[in-house]
Amino acid sequence: MRLTHNLMSLNVYRSYNKSLNEQSKSMGKISSGDKIARSMDDPVGMGQREYMRMQLRGLQMAQKNMQDGISMLQAAEGGLDSITSALNRIRELTVSAGGAKEGDDKASIQAEIDQMIKSIDTVAKGTEFNGVKLLANEDPSLNHIRMASGSNVGDSLNIPMNNLTSDNLTDKTGAKSIKDISGMIASGKIGEALDMTDAALDKVLSVRSKYGALQNRMESLYNIQEENSLLIERADSNIGDADIAEEMMGLAKHNLLVEAGNAMMVQTNRLPQDVLRVLERVR
Incomplete structure (x- = not known):
């Protein structure tokens, strides 16, 4: 257990941000109908x-x-x-x-x-x-x-x-x-x-x-x-052109990952409090 750096929470947050970005991309492709909205999506x-x-x-x-x-x-x-x-x-x-x-x-x-x-x-x-x-x-x-x-x-x-x-x-x-x-x-x-x-x-x-x-x-x-x-x-x-069926499946997947990330961050953010409780018992 670590009190200063909650590494588990940071890892969950990194995955949560990645899922959030992918969710945003899927929603953008579905709303615009374009698979290539920016050159970074597919330069060639x-x-x-x-x-x-x-x-x-x-x-x-x-x-x-x-x-x-x-x-x-x-x-x-x-x-x-x-x-x-x-x-x-x-x-x-x-x-x-x-x-x-x-x-x-x-x-x-x-x-x-x-x-x-x-x-x-x-x-x-x-x-x-x-x-x-x-x-x-x-x-x-x-x-x-x-x-x-x-x-x-x-x-x-x-x-x-x-x-x-x-x-x-x-x-x-x-x-x-x-x-x-x-x-x-x-x-x-x-x-x-x-x-x-x-x-x-x-x-x-x-x-x-x-x-x-x-x-x-x-x-x-x-x-x-x-x-x-x-x-x-x-x-x-x-x-x-975006494949709407494929993007809808991707959006559903990323929605689940975002919700799971939210739930996991709640759990991992409790770890420092558990450390404090252990320290209280040391007295």
Whole structure:
């Protein structure tokens, strides 16, 4: 027996403190749902988890970029469809002008063609997404938009920009544009007018084809990114999410140890009093 140092009580207190800390950790994991609350809990796991979260946030932003890009191309598709319809109507009118038409009839045809050409310019200049005009790009140095398509360096897509206003819908030589078609009809050059219209249609349809392929690629990338995001979230859960059933069992265990420690400290703290009673009997 020792009077100055109650070693038994100190040992019980040390075990009690350890059980109390473990009880607190279990309660923290259950309340937060996280197995790794601090880097000291699992230094390697914490690093892995933060890297995965960085990748996940990057993928989620890339998915938003793909959605915006798809919406942009859908807006462009609407404008291209209107321009295609206008050119088809111009071609119909051109063929009609080659028939047995009087001067007044040809003048009416030319007037409608002029209106169709104006509508092409209106659509091309008015088709935009978030301030970006894909069909009326007037800056020759800006031929595409670079869009981040993933979470890593170098993951990007180029969306080409075009100028499909009437001045730029030219023939194969580039010498004449669709705006000159009325003059061709007036001078009886119906074949030349048709060639001009077909060249303009070829250019518009080529742009539609490229945008359609790019939209398919974006939708495919979006689906892949969505699958990758789910896989990363699952891996992050395996590393950092607490197993609630396991933590509940641990909490029950530590609760019992804390209560046992309290009871044992009561007992061990009585030892110095027992020493005093022995000393009293020595007299």
